Amino acid sequence: MGELKLLGASLSPFTCRVEWALKFKGIEYEFIYEDVTNKSPLLLNSNPVHKKIPVLLHNGKPIAESLIILEYIEETWKTDPLLPQDPYEKAMARFWAKFIDEKCSDGVRTAFFSLGEEREKAIAVVLETLKILNEEIKGKKFFGGETIGFVDVVAGLLAHWLPVFDEVAEMNLLIEERFPSFHAWSENIISIPFIKENIPPRDKMVVAFSGFRKKLLAAATNK
Numbered sequence: 001m002g003e004l005k006l007l008g009a010s011l012s013p014f015t016c017r018v019e020w021a022l023k024f025k026g027i028e029y030e031f032i033y034e035d036v037t038n039k040s041p042l043l044l045n046s047n048p049v050h051k052k053i054p055v056l057l058h059n060g061k062p063i064a065e066s067l068i069i070l071e072y073i074e075e076t077w078k079t080d081p082l083l084p085q086d087p088y089e090k091a092m093a094r095f096w097a098k099f100i101d102e103k104c105s106d107g108v109r110t111a112f113f114s115l116g117e118e119r120e121k122a123i124a125v126v127l128e129t130l131k132i133l134n135e136e137i138k139g140k141k142f143f144g145g146e147t148i149g150f151v152d153v154v155a156g157l158l159a160h161w162l163p164v165f166d167e168v169a170e171m172n173l174l175i176e177e178r179f180p181s182f183h184a185w186s187e188n189i190i191s192i193p194f195i196k197e198n199i200p201p202r203d204k205m206v207v208a209f210s211g212f213r214k215k216l217l218a219a220a221t222n223k
Contacts, residue, residue, distance in 0.1 A: 002059040004029040007043050009036060010200045011208055013105075013157030014066040015054040020153050021073050023194040025080045067097060070153065082150040096136065096143060097154040104129040104158060112165045112209075113216060123171055133158075134179040141188055152189055159186035164205045168213050 006022070006029050008015030022029055034043050034053050046055045046062035056063045056072065063072045074083055084090050107129060111122035133155070137143060143151035163186075166173045176183045189195055 003057075005032055005057040006030070006054060007032050007034050007040075007046065007057070008054040009034055011205060012036075012053055013161045016199060017066055017153050017156055018054050018056065018069050018073070019198050020156060020195055021070050021082060023198060024082065024148070024153070025073065025077050027073070027077055067101060067154065070097075070150065074150070082148075082153060084144065084149065093144070093150045096151045099129070100133070100151070100155050100158070104133065104155075108158075108162055108165055111171055112169050112213070115216070123173065126171075126173055130173065130179050130182060134182040137185045138181040140185075142185065148189065148192060152185075156189055156195060159189050160199050160202075161205070164202060164209055168206060168209045 044051055047064040054066055056069045063069050083093055107122050107125040111119055111126055114122060142148050163174055
C-alpha cells in the first residue's frame with residue numbers, strides 16, 4: 001500500500017492512538033519523532049493549518065488530526081476492522097469517539113492546564129463525562145463488546161494519560177468506587193499487548209507533566 005510515515009511524539013496520546021490502530025492491523029510504518037517545541041519543516045509543511053502532531057504521510061500525502069487519521073486507516077486497510085459493519089453501530093461508534101474527544105479529552109486538558117474557577121468548571125465537566133462513559137461501558141469488557149474496537153482506541157488515552165494527569169494536578173477524578181465499570185475497562189485495555197507495548201512509561205510521564213504543571217503555576221504566580 002505504499003510508503004507510510006507517522007510524525008509524532010511518544011508522550012502524545014493522540015500519536016499513540018494512531019500507532020495502536022496501525023499495530024492492531026499489522027501495518028508497517030516509519031515513526032518520525034517530532035519535537036513539539038521546535039517543529040520540523042516536514043511537520044509544518046505537512047500540517048500547515050494546525051501545525052501539530054500527529055500527521056500520517058501515505059505515499060507523501062499528509063493526513064492530519066488523529067480521528068481523521070483513524071478513519072483513513074480504517075478505510076484504506078480494511079482487514080481487521082475497528083469499526084462495526086452495521087451502519088447504526090458504526091454511527092454510534094463515531095458518536096462516542098467524537099464525544100470522548102470533544103467533551104472528556106478537552107475537559108481533562110483544560111483542567112490540567114488551568115487554575116482557579118476555570119479549572120473547577122473543567123473538572124466538573126470531566127466528572128460528568130466519566131459518569132456517562134461509566135454507564136455506557138457497564139456490563140461490557142470493551143465499548144464494542146467483547147473485543148477492542150474504534151471507540152476503545154480513541155478512549156485509550158483516558159486509561160493511561162488521565163491517571164497521570166489526575167495524580168500530577170491532584171484533580172481527584174479517578175476514584176474506583178465512583179466509576180467501577182470505567183475503571184475495569186481501563187485495566188482491560190491497558191492489558192492488551194499491542195496497547196501495553198506502545199505507551200510511554202508512567203514514571204517518565206509523571207516527570208514530564210509535573211514539569212509542565214510547575215511552569216504553569218510559576219507563570220501564574222509571576223503575573
